[in-house]
Amino acid sequence: MVREWLSVLRLGKHKNNSPEVEDLYKSLDSDKMPVHIAIIMDGNGRWATRRGLPRALGHRAGVESLREIVKTCSSLGVGFLTVYAFSTENWKRPAEEVTTLMDLLVEYLNKELKELHHNNVRVKTIGRIDELPAKARDALEVAAAETSQNTGLTLNLALNYGGRNEITEAVKQIGRDASAGVLNPDDIDENIISKYLYTAGMPDPDLLIRPSGEQRISNFLLWQAAYAEFWYCPVLWPDFRRKHLLEAVIDYQNRQRRFGGLHHSKK
Template identity: 60%
Template sequence: MLKNIMKSNKEKMIVDLDKDKLPKHIAIIMDGNGRWAKKRNLPRIAGHRAGVEALRGVIKTSSDIGIKYLTLYAFSTENWKRPAEEVKGLMELLVLYLRKEIGELHNNNVKINIIGDISKLPSKAISEIDKAVNLTSNNKGLNVNIALNYGGKSDIIHAVKGICENVLDNNLQIEDICEDTFSKYLYTRGIPDPDLLIRTSGEQRISNFLLWQIAYSELWFTKVYWPDFTSEHLIEAIHDFKHRKRRFGGLK
């Protein structure tokens, strides 16, 4: 009975969405897996596994309602500081997730993109990532951008190095460098900046995520831990977004 009521509420919230005011690009800092597990006296990896289950519903709902881009902060450049056993478990979970889910994602026309320097990931993870990216490369539905070994600061440094190389090779003139030019050297080149940034778990900081790209993103924070984040929470954030006045520095 409760499940039917929740389904009914979700359906109503979706119907009430103004499709013309949907964010084109949603970015999510999926935070709180460890604390979710600790609260239940479970190992941290159990929280990460539960987080994968939450991810499935968010991707499906995003696809169903017509979101074009969904960027997920999966593993940051700072996450290497975590215990080796946890990092190993996260990488194994990534491999298992891609092997298990990529077929259905492909059938649903989802395109997988990766942002970040994946060269430092285990070879098995790189192999599965390559398979997923290649398999879905021609899909035209939801673009799921997975941030792996990603950091906003390293993204900017990576872009600066790329620009410097092209200037030194006389392929780019210094006077031609502008914001649009700079954006083309970021990991997110070709992807519009996020309209909405969501962070779970109650923390209210950016944590080195998409520092350049979120200059004018709307921010939405929730105390809900990521494993408990549902499609209803996503739609709630979108409903809140549509009431925001986005002036981009102007007065309109």
């Protein structure tokens, strides 16, 4: 108990923490921290519209939330943070907005790479990255190469990502390998399929967070989120801060994860 208390105090110590946030840190159980957190970063456009601002400013405000959440997850010792940054369906948005999103991605990586590297964060991507603009691909490649040897938080940027597309591509490759004799069809099981997904080698998410009041998965990590704990809140992503993340983690820690079985309490 003493070790756990000291650990939480160390992680929570921050000059900008409010008393409420400090209390949340003290409520954390450092032994029950989720290994993998996934977040659908939703509500940027609505945040801007409600303020009479261009949608682009909503996306820019959302970057500030991402910055704070990455820092918080890193300090908590979370192993993986996967954020839904741009879906395969987002190409349907106006070209100007898509360009803004890609420019913000490059800007974020250029500005934050040094600090991410300093904080031992490893940057990775999932999705059809080859279809992104060249400047975005280049920035992602630089970030991945620069941080490849880091051993702290793995930040997965889901870009041009769609869960159905991911599974479809995995099935195609499994079929090719089976036809080529590389894979015996009788050996195909859940573990084999997982190895063909973008997230191969990573644990499935323990906690999936969706702000903005929406309560749907939106084609995100369809296979991997089979037993994730879901946490929703009405706060739009640009207003999502450390406080909300801690509330989600504490709620997660108070749940009983049964994975389809029964929970047997100890008498």
